[in-house]
Amino acid sequence: MPDAVAAARVAARALVESVLAPQADRPADAGVLAAIAAERRRLGLWGVTVPAEAGGRGWSWPQQAALQEECHRVPAGVWTGQALAAGEPPAPLYGAAAGVRERYLRPCLDGRRTAVQVWGADHGGIQGVWVRPARGGVVLRGHLEGVPAYAAADLVLLVLPRPEGGGLDAYLCDRDLAGFDAGPAGETMGRMRLVDLTYQDCFVPEGRVLRDCDLPARRWRANRQAAVLAAGALGAALASLEQGIAYARRRVTFGRPIGDRQAIQWMVADGAREVYGAQVLVARAAEGGGSSAEALDEAVRAKVYATEAACRILDRVIQIHGAYGYSRDLPFEGLWRELAAYRFLEGRNDELLAALAPATVSGLQL
Numbered sequence: 001m002p003d004a005v006a007a008a009r010v011a012a013r014a015l016v017e018s019v020l021a022p023q024a025d026r027p028a029d030a031g032v033l034a035a036i037a038a039e040r041r042r043l044g045l046w047g048v049t050v051p052a053e054a055g056g057r058g059w060s061w062p063q064q065a066a067l068q069e070e071c072h073r074v075p076a077g078v079w080t081g082q083a084l085a086a087g088e089p090p091a092p093l094y095g096a097a098a099g100v101r102e103r104y105l106r107p108c109l110d111g112r113r114t115a116v117q118v119w120g121a122d123h124g125g126i127q128g129v130w131v132r133p134a135r136g137g138v139v140l141r142g143h144l145e146g147v148p149a150y151a152a153a154d155l156v157l158l159v160l161p162r163p164e165g166g167g168l169d170a171y172l173c174d175r176d177l178a179g180f181d182a183g184p185a186g187e188t189m190g191r192m193r194l195v196d197l198t199y200q201d202c203f204v205p206e207g208r209v210l211r212d213c214d215l216p217a218r219r220w221r222a223n224r225q226a227a228v229l230a231a232g233a234l235g236a237a238l239a240s241l242e243q244g245i246a247y248a249r250r251r252v253t254f255g256r257p258i259g260d261r262q263a264i265q266w267m268v269a270d271g272a273r274e275v276y277g278a279q280v281l282v283a284r285a286a287e288g289g290g291s292s293a294e295a296l297d298e299a300v301r302a303k304v305y306a307t308e309a310a311c312r313i314l315d316r317v318i319q320i321h322g323a324y325g326y327s328r329d330l331p332f333e334g335l336w337r338e339l340a341a342y343r344f345l346e347g348r349n350d351e352l353l354a355a356l357a358p359a360t361v362s363g364l365q366l
Contacts, residue, residue: 002062016070172210
């Protein structure tokens with residue numbers, strides 16, 4: 001393990017021990033989020049995704065993956081995932097004009113704002129947002145349903161294909177933009193909240209349009225897929241499997257530990273196999289860092305495999321614990337509900353596989 005990655009793990013474990021593990025099952029209220037933010041700053045875990053030249057710490061993808069994996073090893077690292085998104089604004093802001101960086105990037109790095117990147121044309125069905133050029137800017141019209149509300153973000157970078165073709169542009173939409181409405185947040189089976197974004201003839205002035213952001217927007221999405229969702233799912237699955245193994249060793253029925261029984265052994269072996277597969281794919285994707293088309297595909301593979309495997313592993317761990325595993329006295333049923341959302345964040349897994357399949361088949365990328 002490179003020294004920088006090892007150091008990232010050490011810092012992440014310190015964050016876990018100081019503020020995440022003690023939270024247990026407490027709701028992520030404002031006080032909890034503030035405590036996590038303060039500890040992240042103290043440990044140098046703030047702005048890790050942002051390049052140094054843009055005012056951040058400029059961590060590599062392997063370092064970021066190590067941070068997320070370690071934090072997700074405790075339930076509060078999953079419950080309060082929004083707290084780890086604060087201070088990490090989307091990549092299209094990094095290379096924006098000085099005035100835009102001062103107005104939007106700097107407040108995010110200071111912790112005064114939270115920004116999310118949203119893709120405006122791939123949320124399924126017939127919904128989407130359309131762009132119409134207008135004098136001095138563009139007009140947006142459309143509707144997106146079920147967009148994750150990370151920490152009730154007050155700034156949305158809406159990424160859409162340019163009307164005249166040739167790439168992607170991003171539109172800076174905050175609460176003061178006429179015709180733009182976000183919310184209210186809807187309940188889900190887990191703790192995540194979803195919002196509907198509506199653009200009703202919403203005029204976005206040219207100063208809020210980030211042109212030619214194809215590469216940073218795609219790399220940012222790949223970063224979320226590999227270094228956050230895949231790595232986070234891996235951490236939660238690995239910690240849960242370890243607890244399942246420990247329980248199988250100490251739980252005795254009919255005079256024998258249940259771990260001596262083949263049915264339990266197969267569950268554990270399957271879980272270990274899938275953890276190893278996720279570790280390999282996350283490592284490959286992180287090392288690629290979204291530096292090429294193949295590296296972007298690696299991020300998709302890691303995200304799909306790790307998030308699906310994590311849900312299967314959680315299901316087995318619940319079965320190993322029996323009825324007790326289904327209870328809320330243990331974290332596994334809650335983790336399963338939270339990780340189920342990882343399968344559609346930053347692209348639904350079925351859609352991602354459908355997009356990846358043609359290149360894989362034609363290029364035999366095996």
